[in-house]
Amino acid sequence: MRAFLLVPLSLLWLACAPVRPTALDLQREGHQALHVGPVTLTVHLKRGGQPLTTADVQVQADMTHAGMATVSGKTVSLGGGLYRVSGLDLSMAGDWVLSVTAKPGGTAITGTLPLSVQP
Numbered sequence: 001m002r003a004f005l006l007v008p009l010s011l012l013w014l015a016c017a018p019v020r021p022t023a024l025d026l027q028r029e030g031h032q033a034l035h036v037g038p039v040t041l042t043v044h045l046k047r048g049g050q051p052l053t054t055a056d057v058q059v060q061a062d063m064t065h066a067g068m069a070t071v072s073g074k075t076v077s078l079g080g081g082l083y084r085v086s087g088l089d090l091s092m093a094g095d096w097v098l099s100v101t102a103k104p105g106g107t108a109i110t111g112t113l114p115l116s117v118q119p
């Protein structure tokens, strides 16, 4: 749901120079089901409609209900705003939220993506 809100906001930013986007637009590449256990997925990161190319990207995931530990993963830039996320140990089926923080130019920007995890 959040991604739908970020798209129009990004367009607004583009329309109003100077562009100072503070949010990361995050979309998953592909639609393969995610299953409980360590997962690997690929995400597109954009800022202000432009692919993000910084190497400094951190990811973590949380379930949408209380009482679960945050898990972290590793990212590798594949170029062109594509990043492979690996090592996320999603230990329970249900709704998770992937949070990505990047620091292009030293300023932290964040984005989130809902993930549905199957047993």
Ligand SMILES: [Cu+2]
Pocket: 063, 065, 068, 092, 094
């Ligand atoms: Cu849980």
